[in-house]
Amino acid sequence: MEQVYLDHAATTPVRPDVLNCMIPYFTNGFGNASSVYRLGREARKALDQARTTVAEILGAEFNEIIFTGSGSESDNLAIKGYALKNRAKGNHIITSSIEHQAVLDSMKWLEKQGFEVTYLPVNELGLVRVEDFQSAIKEDTILVSIMHANNEVGTIQPIAEIGKIAREHGIAMHTDAVQSVGSLPVNVNELNVDMLSLSAHKFYGPKGVGALYVRSGIRLDPLIHGGGQERNRRAGTENVALCVGLAKALEFAEAEREQINPRIEKLRNKLIDGIMTIPHVRLNGCREKRLPNNVNVCFEFIEGESLLLNLDMKGIAASSGSACTSGSLEPSHVLLAMGLSHEIAHGSLRLTLGKDTTEAEIDYVLEQLPPIVQRLREMSPLYNG
Amino acid sequence: MYSDKVMDHFQNPRNVGEIENADGVGEEGNARCGDIMKLWIKVENNRIVDCKFKTFGCGAAIATSSVLTELVIGKTIEEAEEISNQHVVDALDGLPPLKLHCSNLAADALKKAIADYRARQQQVS
Numbered sequence: 001m002e003q004v005y006l007d008h009a010a011t012t013p014v015r016p017d018v019l020n021c022m023i024p025y026f027t028n029g030f031g032n033a034s035s036v037y038r039l040g041r042e043a044r045k046a047l048d049q050a051r052t053t054v055a056e057i058l059g060a061e062f063n064e065i066i067f068t069g070s071g072s073e074s075d076n077l078a079i080k081g082y083a084l085k086n087r088a089k090g091n092h093i094i095t096s097s098i099e100h101q102a103v104l105d106s107m108k109w110l111e112k113q114g115f116e117v118t119y120l121p122v123n124e125l126g127l128v129r130v131e132d133f134q135s136a137i138k139e140d141t142i143l144v145s146i147m148h149a150n151n152e153v154g155t156i157q158p159i160a161e162i163g164k165i166a167r168e169h170g171i172a173m174h175t176d177a178v179q180s181v182g183s184l185p186v187n188v189n190e191l192n193v194d195m196l197s198l199s200a201h202k203f204y205g206p207k208g209v210g211a212l213y214v215r216s217g218i219r220l221d222p223l224i225h226g227g228g229q230e231r232n233r234r235a236g237t238e239n240v241a242l243c244v245g246l247a248k249a250l251e252f253a254e255a256e257r258e259q260i261n262p263r264i265e266k267l268r269n270k271l272i273d274g275i276m277t278i279p280h281v282r283l284n285g286c287r288e289k290r291l292p293n294n295v296n297v298c299f300e301f302i303e304g305e306s307l308l309l310n311l312d313m314k315g316i317a318a319s320s321g322s323a324c325t326s327g328s329l330e331p332s333h334v335l336l337a338m339g340l341s342h343e344i345a346h347g348s349l350r351l352t353l354g355k356d357t358t359e360a361e362i363d364y365v366l367e368q369l370p371p372i373v374q375r376l377r378e379m380s381p382l383y384n385g
Numbered sequence: 386m387y388s389d390k391v392m393d394h395f396q397n398p399r400n401v402g403e404i405e406n407a408d409g410v411g412e413e414g415n416a417r418c419g420d421i422m423k424l425w426i427k428v429e430n431n432r433i434v435d436c437k438f439k440t441f442g443c444g445a446a447i448a449t450s451s452v453l454t455e456l457v458i459g460k461t462i463e464e465a466e467e468i469s470n471q472h473v474v475d476a477l478d479g480l481p482p483l484k485l486h487c488s489n490l491a492a493d494a495l496k497k498a499i500a501d502y503r504a505r506q507q508q509v510s
Contacts, residue, residue, distance in 0.1 A: 303419050305443035309395060322419060322443070331419065343416035379401050379447065381423035381439040382416060 025241035050247035071199030081220030090140030153285030154294025163192025182253035205249030209242035411497030453491035
């Protein structure tokens with residue numbers, strides 16, 4: 001096979017029907033949505049429509065949706081924007097140890113500004129325990145940020161329960177739903193959240209655009225100051241084409257989710273079951289509370305990057321939480337937080353399926369993977385097979 | 386990110402395996418960091434006549450191990466001792482900056498193998 005793309009958690013291609021909806025706003029419909037003349041009004045209309053679509057799908061109001069430049073920006077705006085604006089209310093923030101870097105690094109930055117941050121542990125399946133959240137709450141806790149579904153191991157967190165408790169304590173609740181929107185049903189009221197981040201390129205929309213849901217009444221300091229766009233919360237001329245693309249992609253994902261998920265989940269289970277027949281392999285994360293497209297495993301005695309390079313030679317695109325692929329010296333902070341040893345965490349492999357993944361592709365991976373693992377093990381001084 | 390030479394050595398690693406009755410064995414790195422290299426040398430008349438390796442690690446770790454075995458075979462012990470991590474990098478037409486430190490252990494493993502060889506020689510004599 002020429003190319004088997006199994007890294008949909010990293011990014012997805014733009015759907016052709018989404019692209020077609022976007023193109024007019026790059027060319028003839030190029031107007032600035034703030035202009036008074038017809039071109040501007042048409043751009044504004046498209047932008048409004050996109051915002052309405054996103055709001056309806058999330059169970060939110062029109063004014064509660066802010067378009068941003070990425071999921072990372074949404075996380076930054078929610079966390080830093082809320083903390084800075086509401087500092088008078090308290091100084092303490094709670095998050096988990098398995099968040100995306102956009103959340104963790106925002107927290108680290110806030111710590112430098114004098115905020116106190118509690119990083120909740122997770123259990124061996126990668127789940128935050130609601131009790132841990134409850135006991136971490138302090139008098140001055142103002143914000144909690146827990147991701148909806150983890151980007152590495154796909155574990156789905158008990159957001160609705162945490163959100164309910166947060167609300168009872170007057171704590172604002174943010175969730176990074178970048179991995180779940182488009183894949184799971186996401187309704188801000190059912191999840192009991194006050195802020196929610198999403199990113200278009202995870203569900204067949206364009207890169208460079210995200211959104212942040214901010215419940216009415218929640219106040220934020222903007223990160224980008226300027227022309228008053230997005231109700232003074234995110235300055236910069238709106239990229240109408242990208243916002244239209246985000247909304248269209250979300251609309252399609254929502255319409256097709258119930259058809260696609262059972263098929264993907266079946267293929268995903270076939271892939272997991274096939275991989276688990278290889279000796280010395282462990283499945284990371286929770287088998288049930290898991291994104292339908294996520295596989296994450298660790299192969300003992302081998303290192304993730306050499307596994308990825310070998311898979312790439314066979315045309316298979318995947319990712320790993322090994323140190324060598326993270327650009328740091330440490331393997332995945334998620335796997336370490338789940339209690340895995342460094343040795344094991346270096347040998348992780350993430351395969352994430354997409355809506356167009358076929359059974360033939362899964363069969364191909366199951367045919368190619370075992371000999372690669374065996375070959376690398378035979379080269380490994382740790383393996384005595 | 387990797388040079389053609391790195392990819393060549395990664396895809397077709399030379400001299401993989403162990404040497405039975407090796408004259409010197411050296412190991413460098415640790416699994417915590419994600420790189421371990423083990424090297425076996427066979428020495429005849431003060432000359433390294435064979436060298437094999439096993440490596441747990443990334444593409445760079447495997448490629449540096451492989452190219453080192455090529456650099457070493459045929460050299461005298463004294464010549465082999467002169468091989469540095471930089472020689473290994475040069476022989477691969479360079480490595481990405483992040484890999485220079487953690488994945489470039491081959492020359493260090495060789496030094497340990499030579500030290501092991503010398504220690505064994507002293508025991509014999």
